[in-house]
Amino acid sequence: MKTFKKISFLTIGLAALLLASNGCKNKEDETPEIKKGDIHMHFKYTVNGQDLQIGQVYEINGTAVSFEFANFYLGKIVFHPEQGSHISLGDQYLLVTPDRHEHSTTQLDAGHYHKVEFIIGVDDKENDQTETDFTNRSPDDPLAMQNPSMHWGWNGGYKYIRIDGMTDTDADGTPDTPLGYHLGNFDMFDFIQNYSFDLHHEIVEGKNVIEFEFDLAKLFTGIDLSTQTDTHVFNDVELAKIFHANLGNAITLL
Numbered sequence: 001m002k003t004f005k006k007i008s009f010l011t012i013g014l015a016a017l018l019l020a021s022n023g024c025k026n027k028e029d030e031t032p033e034i035k036k037g038d039i040h041m042h043f044k045y046t047v048n049g050q051d052l053q054i055g056q057v058y059e060i061n062g063t064a065v066s067f068e069f070a071n072f073y074l075g076k077i078v079f080h081p082e083q084g085s086h087i088s089l090g091d092q093y094l095l096v097t098p099d100r101h102e103h104s105t106t107q108l109d110a111g112h113y114h115k116v117e118f119i120i121g122v123d124d125k126e127n128d129q130t131e132t133d134f135t136n137r138s139p140d141d142p143l144a145m146q147n148p149s150m151h152w153g154w155n156g157g158y159k160y161i162r163i164d165g166m167t168d169t170d171a172d173g174t175p176d177t178p179l180g181y182h183l184g185n186f187d188m189f190d191f192i193q194n195y196s197f198d199l200h201h202e203i204v205e206g207k208n209v210i211e212f213e214f215d216l217a218k219l220f221t222g223i224d225l226s227t228q229t230d231t232h233v234f235n236d237v238e239l240a241k242i243f244h245a246n247l248g249n250a251i252t253l254l
Helices: 002-029 131-135 237-250
Strands: 036-047 059-060 063-079 095-097 102-109 111-120 159-167 178-183 191-201 207-216 251-253
Touching: 036 251, 063 102, 063 191, 095 102, 095 237, 102 111, 178 237, 178 251, 191 207, 237 251
Parallel strands: 036 207
Antiparallel strands: 036 102, 059 063, 063 095, 063 111, 063 159, 111 191, 159 178, 207 251
């Protein structure tokens, strides 16, 4: 009987030891849960630092101007974490407009990110499509047909940026002449450019908003809107080049 009790106690003791050992082992083997942050990109539209209101009259370089559309494509987004390789969002494109100025883009591991970069425009791969490719795109695809149009016709390619409104050409303070600046893809002119921003942002679990300012007045630095009222590139190539060169200063990280 004593021998049986000793064996029973020994068995119970060994079982408890094994359970404790397995418990420790399981805890050690557990992989810490990686927290994820939802990444939103928000573009604050302004004119000389004032919030943009469609149809409101502003003064840019001494000329009265109002805006109806201020749309652009953004793509090839890349995030650079402090540790590890960069994270590319591949072929994701955003159509940024005054009405659609915040976009959910992806999820990133929580941690410090020191840079974000993207292009303004649409790359050659997406521009090189058939009419069927274009017309068959899903309605919720930013690269599908839009109103107002962001495409010159399937063989003409996309408008990378479209700014439309009215401008004052007779100095009476009333914008009453159409204003139109449209840039796109042309074999002779490469208007695709990569823009890089020092982010230094701590991504946390939940929603994270990366904020930019898009100042329309800065788009027209060095441009007289009382006389230089439009470019669709070929009608005024030099004006298109000036306008494009201003893009880098018009978008800033907040």
